């Protein structure tokens with residue numbers, strides 16, 4: 085006979101173990117995790133994520149006896165819900181502590197009752213503790229209890245466990261590491277791509293800037309070396325030609341005759357147009373390797389590399405002829421005088437002066453003619 089009472093928030097189980105033929109008398113508190121009244125579903129509670137259970141219980145009057153803690157797990161693979169004898173007995177017998185601490189029972193120390201395995205005739209694979217569908221919890225007197233009166237005080241039963249299993253933590257850490265690695269790779273990739281795009285656009289900017297600078301440099305060079313009115317080289321521009329070492333170099337000064345009268349009669353603007361047309365006419369009728377420079381006013385210098393004095397003379401005569409027969413604006417009649425020279429063993433200045441002197445002679449001799457300066 086047994087009674088269960090509550091006192092100061094503690095449960096007291098008073099048991100009278102009597103002598104009988106039954107070999108394994110016991111007295112127990114049994115807590116059901118399923119509702120017997122409702123439609124039975126075979127659904128208990130899953131305690132598999134817990135690692136320990138703390139049982140604060142003790143004998144009040146008979147201290148030298150053991151207690152049995154037991155869980156009853158139902159598994160439909162080998163048990164029947166309506167036959168509690170087929171629910172697996174997983175338990176342990178322990179000697180309750182005298183100290184105020186609860187008795188800690190690691191769940192892994194719970195064993196399947198060997199008599200139950202033998203009785204159920206189950207395959208060995210089912211002889212392992214299971215906590216996935218616990219239907220009942222039992223706290224009872226231990227083995228070999230002698231007849232007499234026993235009072236068991238139960239203060240609490242607490243299950244504890246890790247919120248995550250070791251495997252879950254490991255899986256989480258591996259996933260975190262993998263995500264970080266993927267994230268880092270992705271970040272690196274997009275950063276590199278961004279850098280590449282930036283570098284490309286910087287390179288493009290630099291290329292365009294360079295192009296602009298080249299254009300500007302050419303413009304500045306042109307401004308510095310070309311005559312703005314006719315587009316012919318100026319004195320500075322033609323200077324560089326003389327620094328090149330050429331074996332045969334001839335030059336000719338070309339000066340429009342009586343140009344002042346053109347200005348006087350038709351005005352300065354017409355004079356400018358005539359000068360532009362004059363430079364164009366000469367350029368169009370000499371070799372592309374020749375260089376035309378405006379020496380000043382209406383005076384031009386044509387530099388002819390790799391040209392003998394004879395060839396330069398012939399060219400001058402041809403140009404003179406073309407000029408005199410050209411159709412100029414306002415039907416202006418135009419002629420020009422030429423002073424031709426071939427470079428000898430002399431400085432460029434002396435060489436130019438000889439050609440200039442020949443031009444002067446052509447003017448003196450009556451204009452519209454070619455005069456050669458012999459070295």
Ligand SMILES: Nc1nc2c(ncn2[C@@H]2O[C@H](COP(=O)(O)OP(=O)(O)OP(=O)(O)O)[C@@H](O)[C@H]2O)c(=O)[nH]1
Pocket residue numbers: 313339340341342343344345347351352353354355356359380381382447451
């Ligand atoms: N329209 C125009 N006239 C210029 C320019 N540069 C010089 N002249 C003119 O060219 C004329 C040159 O006159 P001159 O040196 O007397 O020579 P010319 O009248 O050609 O006579 P000769 O050379 O002796 O045959 C001057 O009237 C200058 O004003 C220019 O850029 N534009």
